[in-house]
Amino acid sequence: xxxxxxxxxxxxxxxxxxxxxxxxxxxxxxxxxxxxxxxxxxxxxxxxxxxxxxxxxxxxxxxxxxxxxxxxxxxxxxxxxxxxxxxxxxxxxxxxxxxxxxxxxxxxxxxxxxxxxxxxxxxxxxxxxxxxxxxxxxxxxxxxxxxxxxxxxxxxxxxxxxxxxxxxxxxxxxxxxxxxxxxxxxxxxxxxxxxxxxxxxxxxxxxxxxxxxxxxxxxxxxxxxxxxxxxxxxxxxxxxxxxxxxxxxxxxxxxxxxxxxxxxxxxxxxxxxxxxxxxxxxxxxxxxxxxxxxxxxxxxxxxxxxxxxxxxxxxxxxxxxxxxxxxxxxxxxxxxxxxxxxxxxxxxxxxxxxxxxxxxxxxxxxxxxxxxxxxxxxxxxxxxxxxxxxxxxxxxxxxxxxxxxxxxxxxxxxxxxxxxxxx
Ligand code: IMP
Numbered sequence: 001x002x003x004x005x006x007x008x009x010x011x012x013x014x015x016x017x018x019x020x021x022x023x024x025x026x027x028x029x030x031x032x033x034x035x036x037x038x039x040x041x042x043x044x045x046x047x048x049x050x051x052x053x054x055x056x057x058x059x060x061x062x063x064x065x066x067x068x069x070x071x072x073x074x075x076x077x078x079x080x081x082x083x084x085x086x087x088x089x090x091x092x093x094x095x096x097x098x099x100x101x102x103x104x105x106x107x108x109x110x111x112x113x114x115x116x117x118x119x120x121x122x123x124x125x126x127x128x129x130x131x132x133x134x135x136x137x138x139x140x141x142x143x144x145x146x147x148x149x150x151x152x153x154x155x156x157x158x159x160x161x162x163x164x165x166x167x168x169x170x171x172x173x174x175x176x177x178x179x180x181x182x183x184x185x186x187x188x189x190x191x192x193x194x195x196x197x198x199x200x201x202x203x204x205x206x207x208x209x210x211x212x213x214x215x216x217x218x219x220x221x222x223x224x225x226x227x228x229x230x231x232x233x234x235x236x237x238x239x240x241x242x243x244x245x246x247x248x249x250x251x252x253x254x255x256x257x258x259x260x261x262x263x264x265x266x267x268x269x270x271x272x273x274x275x276x277x278x279x280x281x282x283x284x285x286x287x288x289x290x291x292x293x294x295x296x297x298x299x300x301x302x303x304x305x306x307x308x309x310x311x312x313x314x315x316x317x318x319x320x321x322x323x324x325x326x327x328x329x330x331x332x333x334x335x336x337x338x339x340x341x342x343x344x345x346x347x348x349x350x351x352x353x354x355x356x357x358x359x360x361x362x363x364x365x366x367x368x369x370x371x372x373x374x375x376x377x378x379x380x381x382x383x384x385x386x387x388x389x390x391x392x393x394x395x396x397x398x399x400x401x402x403x404x405x406x407x408x409x410x411x412x413x414x415x416x417x418x419x420x421x422x423x
Pocket of ligand 1: 011012013038039040124125126127128129130131132221222223226235236237238271272273
């Protein structure tokens with residue numbers, strides 16, 4: 001095994017940060033390929049807790065090289081803050097962090113548009129970090145890329161034409177003030193100066209490393225059901241968070257990727273609006289939310305919680321080509337008498353194993369459950385699979401059987417040490 005992709009198999013927040021941290025030890029480079037600082041990857045090392053939004057969590061491992069690929073949208077201010085935070089905690093990124101010259105830049109008008117759209121149009125429940133509007137500019141071919149921050153003339157011309165358009169939208173459609181050119185131009189030229197040393201051709205860097213047989217971990221952000229193509233559209237993020245994005249978002253051919261690992265929470269959570277068939281009622285919601293500390297790492301919003309949904313994860317296994325699964329947060333279910341697994345949905349008068357594309361069918365999908373006995377025992381101190389309570393093993397075996405995909409690793413707490421292989 002050399003090059004692996006690690007993706008979230010639900011609606012994000014599956015615990016990818018920790019899993020990526022565990023697998024980072026086995027690779028030479030870690031590359032983010034989509035999303036931006038809407039992500040929040042948490043890694044706990046002893047008493048230290050790190051939350052990374054943009055820089056791959058592999059940066060916490062000495063000597064590992066980290067790439068922010070062309071598919072990522074970069075807020076330079078957030079990037080510089082994250083670099084400063086890492087440096088203040090003794091982690092130096094210089095010579096180890098590389099930002100694609102083709103990555104698109106998030107500007108203040110993207111934040112503002114994101115915020116206004118959330119308030120004035122139908123709510124998606126975005127992180128308001130400007131992700132959607134930045135990707136919209138990329139696809140509309142108006143975007144400003146990292147390389148443009150390094151060229152005064154190109155930046156002037158692109159920023160001016162973007163401001164002409166955006167300011168007209170702000171004043172004529174939304175009746176709010178726009179942005180002046182001079183201050184913004186100066187500010188972003190300044191960011192260019194400061195991040196210049198990280199900006200390079202990461203496609204050449206990654207492919208060169210592969211030629212030298214270096215091992216690469218492609219780090220997905222968000223989750224499969226938030227993918228703009230394969231998720232619960234329109235309640236999704238604006239990028240391809242599925243495994244295919246690793247290729248387009250870094251410029252590494254799909255034939256160079258050897259394995260896809262799906263990170264799956266032992267139950268389900270979702271932040272923001274959109275359908276969630278297995279969502280708990282209020283009592284269980286609060287109990288699991290508190291026990292699982294289910295509050296967004298980026299926005300602090302309480303996460304919605306629900307039963308394990310094998311229609312969702314089965315969809316993720318299919319669209320990502322998941323080879324192996326890592327189960328996280330099994331311990332959060334420790335106190336439950338009984339545990340439910342959703343095995344199919346009822347919608348449009350039938351029983352289905354696939355997620356419907358139609359928004360109304362998604363909203364009305366009724367889960368069909370099977371019920372298993374809980375294990376009612378503390379699993380947080382367990383370090384080998386054989387020591388897990390019998391009912392916990394049965395729960396995992398059942399999930400593995402339904403998904404027809406191997407579970408390889410289990411996590412029972414936030415610390416690096418609370419992880420063990422299935423066999
Ligand atoms: P955006 O990515 O900020 O545009 O938000 C679009 C949707 O994706 C919203 O429902 C967000 O809550 C969700 N989202 C974005 N990033 C994450 C993440 O890292 N974890 C979980 N949900 C996310």
